Every structure is written in structure tokens, then in C-alpha cells.
Amino acid sequence: MITVLITSISGCIVDTDDGTLENSIVWINTPPAESGVIEKKIIQQVIPYAGMEYANITVSASRDNNKLCLHVAGVLANAMHTDLYDFSYNYHNKELTRVSYILEAIPEPVRGEAIGIAMQDEHIKNVLSTVGAYGNPSVKRILPETAEKFYEPKTLISVTWKDIPLSALVDVDTGQVVQVWNGD
Numbered sequence: 001m002i003t004v005l006i007t008s009i010s011g012c013i014v015d016t017d018d019g020t021l022e023n024s025i026v027w028i029n030t031p032p033a034e035s036g037v038i039e040k041k042i043i044q045q046v047i048p049y050a051g052m053e054y055a056n057i058t059v060s061a062s063r064d065n066n067k068l069c070l071h072v073a074g075v076l077a078n079a080m081h082t083d084l085y086d087f088s089y090n091y092h093n094k095e096l097t098r099v100s101y102i103l104e105a106i107p108e109p110v111r112g113e114a115i116g117i118a119m120q121d122e123h124i125k126n127v128l129s130t131v132g133a134y135g136n137p138s139v140k141r142i143l144p145e146t147a148e149k150f151y152e153p154k155t156l157i158s159v160t161w162k163d164i165p166l167s168a169l170v171d172v173d174t175g176q177v178v179q180v181w182n183g184d
Contacts, residue, residue, distance in 0.1 A: 027058075034089075038059075048083065049103075059073075067088050071086055075105065084104075106139060128166070139158070147169075154173070
């Protein structure tokens with residue numbers, strides 16, 4: 001009897017959402033005629049932090065001749081910051097190209113860990129103690145295809161102090177700073 005009850009209750013609370021983000025895309029102003037095709041392509045190219053999903057994605061578009069310039073914002077439900085992407089959509093060949101990104105939607109524990117790792121680096125410690133500025137650095141996620149240019153193709157975290165020209169590229173998985181840039 002208990003087994004039947006548990007089985008019937010669990011059947012009632014199964015999530016029927018198909019898990020796609022296409023239902024979460026909101027267009028600012030009127031969506032273009034090919035919005036459904038574009039949305040599917042956007043979903044394939046936006047990359048939230050590992051293990052996370054965007055709660056919603058907002059898209060604004062402006063036309064430039066045969067191309068559509070798309071500004072996309074991805075919001076995580078539990079993050080204070082937003083991921084921003086710029087895409088270009090070519091109507092002729094129906095191709096979506098990611099032009100740039102700024103990915104700040106990082107869970108707070110990971111953000112804090114990346115800052116901590118960066119501040120343990122000797123060069124970072126020396127520069128920060130010399131200028132007496134610790135401040136609140138910006139923390140951004142770097143995608144594998146960009147990280148490969150500096151280290152290896154994996155997601156890295158960039159920690160940058162805005163008030164001084166200092167930045168660290170952090171591998172949170174290994175707990176190490178893999179590269180430092182200083183404006184000297």
C-alpha cells in the first residue's frame with residue numbers, strides 16, 4: 001500500500017517542463033521574423049557557469065544591412081551579476097556568430113574562491129600591498145576557446161582590480177594563478 005502511495009504521489013510531482021530555455025527568452029521590442037530560428041541558435045551558443053542554468057535570457061536586436069546585431073543577457077537565478085553576449089546574425093546564410101562576451105554570472109562561492117586564489121599569488125600580493133589598494137575586483141569567466149590562448153582550453157576566472165592595472169587568470173580547479181598582467 002505504501003509503495004503504491006509513494007509511486008502515485010511521485011508521479012504527480014514529476015516536472016513536465018522540457019528543460020529548454022527557449023521558453024525563457026524574452027525579446028526587447030518586437031522580435032525579428034526569424035526569431036524562433038535565432039533563439040535555437042542562441043541557446044546553442046550561450047554557456048552558463050558549469051552546473052547552472054539561466055533563469056531567463058533577454059535579447060535586444062538592431063539591424064545593420066543584411067545582419068542583425070543581437071545583445072543577449074543571461075541571468076542566473078542565484079547570481080548577482082549577468083552574462084552578456086554580442087552576436088551577429090547573417091540573414092543570407094542564417095549564421096549566428098558570437099562577437100564578444102562578458103561573463104560575470106558566477107556563483108558567489110566560486111567568485112570568492114577565485115579572488116582568494118588570486119590574492120595568494122606573490123606578485124599580486126606585492127602589487128596590492130605596494131599601492132595599498134585591495135578594493136573589490138571584477139570577476140569574469142573566460143571560455144575555453146579564449147583561455148587556450150593563455151593556458152589551456154578550459155574555463156578560467158579572470159580577477160581584475162579596477163583601480164590599478166592588475167589582473168590574474170585563475171584556474172579554480174587547480175587552485176592556481178596561471179597568468180598575471182600588471183600595467184607596469
